[in-house]
Amino acid sequence: MSQPALPISQIAQLLDVPEDALRTLMAERRTAGETTLVALTVAEAARRIGIGRTKLYEYVSSGEIRSVKIGSLRRIPAEAVGEFLARRFRASDFDAAA
Numbered sequence: 001m002s003q004p005a006l007p008i009s010q011i012a013q014l015l016d017v018p019e020d021a022l023r024t025l026m027a028e029r030r031t032a033g034e035t036t037l038v039a040l041t042v043a044e045a046a047r048r049i050g051i052g053r054t055k056l057y058e059y060v061s062s063g064e065i066r067s068v069k070i071g072s073l074r075r076i077p078a079e080a081v082g083e084f085l086a087r088r089f090r091a092s093d094f095d096a097a098a
Contacts, residue, residue, distance in 0.1 A: 039068070039075035048081050059084065 008026075012019040040048070045065075046056040056076075059065040064087075066080040 038078055039070075040078055040081070042067075042074055042076065045076040045081050049085065 008022060009019050012022040015022065037044070042053050042056050042060070046053045049056065056065070060067045060074070060076070065076060065084040067074055067076050069075075
């Protein structure tokens with residue numbers, strides 16, 4: 001069972017720092033830089049799409065989804081996932097679906 005999060009005022013008190021200083025630090029950390037991954041592992045990309053790794057490797061091998069090899073690692077550019085889904089969406093015929 002998880003415990004409820006402490007309010008910031010209580011955290012500041014426990015750390016013995018002013019609450020506004022803690023809030024400022026937290027805001028700076030949120031905007032400090034881009035933390036979004038630009039390249040995903042095959043497992044991460046498959047999870048985002050909602051398919052298995054084997055199926056994603058099929059798409060990589062066929063060239064349907066872009067990938068890059070970095071040393072011995074295979075990475076999928078994050079935007080390639082969206083591009084792949086957009087192409088699949090356009091190729092689908094939703095009007096014929098029951």
